[in-house]
Amino acid sequence: MKPSSAVGGPKFRREAPELRRDELIAATLACLKKHGHDGVSVRRISAEAGVSMGLITHHFSGIDALLAEAYEALAMRLLTQNSEHAFAAGADPYERLHRYFTGSFTPEAIDPAVFRIWLVFWSLVPHSKTMRAVRERTYGRARATLERLLAGLPNAQGLRVEAAAIGLSALMDGLWVELSLNPRSFDAATAVALCDDWVQALASGSLRGLRVQSPVTARRHARIVAP
Amino acid sequence: MKPSSAVGGPKFRREAPELRRDELIAATLACLKKHGHDGVSVRRISAEAGVSMGLITHHFSGIDALLAEAYEALAMRLLTQNSEHAFAAGADPYERLHRYFTGSFTPEAIDPAVFRIWLVFWSLVPHSKTMRAVRERTYGRARATLERLLAGLPNAQGLRVEAAAIGLSALMDGLWVELSLNPRSFDAATAVALCDDWVQALASGSLRGLRVQSPVTARRHARIVAP
DNA sequence: GGTCTTATTATGCGAGCGCATAATAACGCC
DNA sequence: GGCGTTATTATGCGCTCGCATAATAAGACC
Structure with a gap:
């Protein structure tokens, strides 16, 4: 009624x-x-x-415009709530990153139904310039947030933070995709631990290609174009 | 005509x-x-x-059955050709993994059009038990291949290879997704380098949660359920 | 309270969809 | 070379789709 x-x-x-x-x-x-x-x-x-x-x-102006706005709304909502959650923690960079990870693998975040929304948006990206622009912007923001968090690491000045953000972002996305497709394949705590370990390895300089001025770096890592 | x-x-x-x-x-x-x-x-x-x-x-029996068979055909084709490529290389475990990475980030592998096929299949997973079964099987095979490759590392006996395969698989998938959505966001060589670095860090024991018997392991890494 | 703006609804049109059912013809077999 | 199997096509039905266009009425304003 x-x-x-x-x-x-x-x-x-x-x-x-x-x-x-x-x-x-x-x-x-x-x-x-x-x-x-x-x-x-x-x-x-x-x-x-x-x-x-x-x-x-x-x-x-049409259904495409509505979809693009919905895409942006969802992406920005998740981005802001996650980063707020992370930066609200103390000044310890590891703790901040850990908060960011836990916030990214909550039961709501890995809801298969929410994942299907993303699949729809992703499938529209190749067709629509607007959708592509939204994705560029949100992905850029996600990477920027990670860069800020990584820049707080003790030896950040010795790290290629932009490249590191690419790797960490990919690791998180890959875990998120897999968990969304099958929440039973592994535990969310496993995902968080894998991210924490990656950060630890980065901070200790064990990810060699992500150290600045490494002679091998220039050879192995191609130049990163604009995100 | x-x-x-x-x-x-x-x-x-x-x-x-x-x-x-x-x-x-x-x-x-x-x-x-x-x-x-x-x-x-x-x-x-x-x-x-x-x-x-x-x-x-x-x-x-219907369009669903056809889609499931197409899914399996595509997944198996890519899986076998990639792993053959990797195992065809010499016995050096790093070289094998490197081959596996390069084969996973070739221009054909990161074709946005191919990615759209996957998006379709993924979107069908929640609805169809058949599609889910195909995905379980192919994901399991991908992880198993990575486990075999990682098991060849010098200190593999000191590593939690199954958990490591989850992480490496996620890293690769995340890089692949991002490159498929925007091939210009970074270079394929960057993706390969990030994977190589991750393996290097794993082998050197820098990924602490992935070492066996680590006291912190039991606490941080939850038990992995069946893939 | 009448009037005007415009947010909102109602309706129709043409096209494409999945599915089912009947008609057709290619080709192995003896 | 006729015959039967069945792979293959052709056609029709009911549905939903996106889009456009006309009709309606809510609420502000003076």
Whole structure:
């Protein structure tokens, strides 16, 4: 019973555009979470939001624009809450990184349903310049956050922090993908431990290619282009 | 002009079921490569194979079965060719692993179009028990291959090889995902170097949680359940 | 309280989808 | 060379899709 229960009541609410846009974005994420790719549908999303189809084309230039905004909303939400969680910890760089890891492998973070949302967005990246731009931005932010965290390590000045962020980011993503596809393949604590160990190895200089000015570095590591 | 050029020639070829099945599997992969999720369509796949729709339901129990077989075919092909490439190298464990890495980050391996195939398959995993089984099997094989390669390291008896395979597999996958989404974010050589460095750190015992019997190991690393 | 803006709904159109069912013809077999 | 098996095609049905267009009404403003 969506319409107002009062018989003569208004048949719909007229909301501020920005509010309605947020509702539609939330409905989009809910829809992708429920139905995966089949959730990419004007009809489904509008039904999820409890409004009629036309509202989507009214508030957005099209479904693509709505998807891009949903992508950005989800990515930014996760990024900020994770980094806040990490930086809220004390000044100990290892502890901060550890917090970042634990926050990245919580049960909610490795929810297979949430992973399916990402799969949808990723699959749209090659087609849409907008989606690509969102991904570049969010990936860049994730790497920047890791760089900041890694820069706090005792011997950070002797480390190629940008390259290290690439590696650590990949390690985390790989663990996250695997856990999302099969939460039973290994424990979240294992994932956190693997990340902690990697940081430890980095800090101790055991990841040779990630040390600055290493003669072997210039040969083995190609130049990193703009993220 | 698909039908035979001779006017009175046969209108279609009657092929051995197994051959036709292979053709349909190949057409499925080609279709997913071209169209992503929109390629999951009886009409599109059959058109790609140059046959009529009905053949799919005739040779397979349904589109789901065809997709599962295509998934397995692609995964097994990549797995075998990569591991053959690695084991073909000499007995030096580092060299073998290095070969495995380089083979995993060739331009063909990080083709965004191929990545889209995987996205489709991954998105089907939560729904289909068959797809899940295929994924379990292929992921297990990938880990087993890495375990074999890591077991060749000098101090392998002092290492938790199964746990190490999880970490290395995740690192590789994470790098592969990122490169597939944006081949320009960093160089393939960087990815290989990061993997090599990780192996080096592992072999030198710098990844503390991956050493056997370490007192900290039991605390930090939870037990690994069946892959 | 009338009026105007515009957020919102309702409806129709054409196309593509999966699936089922019937018709057809290639090719092995004797 | 006719015959039977079955691989293969052709066709139709009901559904949902995205998109466009017209009709409606909520709520602000004076």
